[in-house]
Amino acid sequence: MPFGVDSSVHTIDRRAFIDNSVLDIEFDRVFHPSWQFLGFAGEVREPGDYVVRMLGRDEVVVIRGEDGEVRALHNSCTHRGTRLCRASLGNTAHLRCSYHGWTFANDGRLVGVPALRSGYPPDFDHAGHGLPATRVTSRRGFLFATWDPHAPDLEEYLGEIAWYLDALLDCGGGEWEVCGPPQRVRAQGNWKIPTDNFAGDGYHMRTTHQIALDQGIYGDTLANGTRGRAGTDLTAVNIATPAGHSVRAGYVIDSGSSLEDRDLAAPQFPGYPPERWAELAAAQTPEQVRFTSHCEVAHGVVFPNTVFLSVAHDRAVGEESDPLTRYLVVRSHVPVSARETECLYWTLVPTAMDPQWRRRSYRFQARTQSAGGILFEMDDFENFARIDDALARSAPGRGGPVDLTLGAGLGTPARDFPGPARAEVATLSEHNQRAFYRRWSALVGELP
């Protein structure tokens, strides 16, 4: 049996969430061969622009060279190993080591060595002392990187999930702007805890976020809500791929109806201005519309540690006159240790919307599910910390393994679902989490 996960992926050993020796294995076997999300090309728009990010164990400088190419360079001098960039963002033509002055061009080449002629052998290998660089691929402005020369190309790695990401982006008109530098926060708990939450955890909403629901921050879109949408239900579809990627999409439909009963002749995109719905539908393929229409919330995971969320909030977190407004946030859950995770949040706004709408979209994200979101996010952080607290205060084996059986065998295939991969209708299910851990355990394998 692969470490910690039974063959049905119904349980996971608790050690997977608190043990630094497991994290060491994850860095080698899960993170190294995967494409990891670094940020957005728009963050490094000009030659010399850089941001510093983590890629598994390694810190990298994501920098646009004078040739216009974006690279991710190891942030460590090839002389003594000194950290080159201490800042987290900036613009520079060169990276100069603060210790002995070795200097690297912003494409990673070693271009300056003090006392080179007088102090180094004549056959000193310049080319061999450049900064190690990862493979980087930009897809619709999303920057992914991997250290693994044998990893498949990004498109193959993403597989079926690419269709769903494209649909969410195309639903907003296709072109998006990233709102400023990302929000960052360090949260207690293993990186997999918030990640599996985003994979498909609709189950926690009624408990963890009961107050947010009661306070009406989902307002008009809340199925069974009190603001004019009584008589509707939220029906969720879970889509999980063999590569561990997933999407959970929740649809607002009339009570007693099914997904197939949606009126797709008049598509609805809650959170976008109703007067723009026809235009937004026209910019999508008919298959994309069948996925995005009536969708209240969509969230998921790009394996291993990137998550996304598209959801609408309303005037409860804005002004009384504010309409229902959607935001799209992409997050990265970077392990700091087995028990601590740095979360980075990028909010994207469609350029097709007017400035006022875009500002409101960003503010609604900032007020609810941002790094400092006291109305919503803090209750998630609270539970992630409580999980960590309890697992760390338990004798080995105490309490049994973590349970993942919700919805097992109970989901029904979604009929005529437009996107690829198996889509299963089940509003409450851990179908996607099982897919995540199935992929995770296949990579982790047996512990030595």
Add this chain to the structure above:
Amino acid sequence: MTDRSDPHPPARPATSPEGLADGPFPGRGARLARLDAEITAVLTEEGAALDEGEHRRWLDLLDPAFRYEIPVPLLREDPALERHSRSAVLFEATKRVLELKFGRAGLLQAWSDRPGTTTRHFLGSVRVFDAPAAGVVRADANVLVTAGRGAGHTVLVSAARHDLLRERHGRWVLLRRRVLLDVEVATHEQLSVIF
């Protein structure tokens, strides 16, 4: 990367107090040292209301147009550059949002508010400046906040705080608060604090 200002800042008449609650934070005007003691007393009472859990009393000290923001801290190479984003925020709130926050306190399922957190606001170096609207002043201060919750540990966070205060019906109320954290990446416990 560059950190651009909001390319579409809301228009604001320079003379309207409410207009100062949104858009770029106004710069310091003339130094108004004669008001230091008076404004320090207001801010001391305000901090005490937070620490003592007197949320209604605290909310009453906020102007209806009040806006609260924590810009994203930026660690930059050049010390002369701004150390906080001009456009991105870790958190942003209106008075209405803060009313929702404090409305949670008595509710059983407010998981992150139960057990409650004990905070202590330590306020110092208050300096008052003029602001570009009649009856409005800017007060810059240092704050050190501790937050304790159970036996684990006490959270400590330091920040610069920039406030706009408005004289309204014979008393000072907060029109805007900007919190500039000293730490680049805060913990979720530090970000749970209302500064």
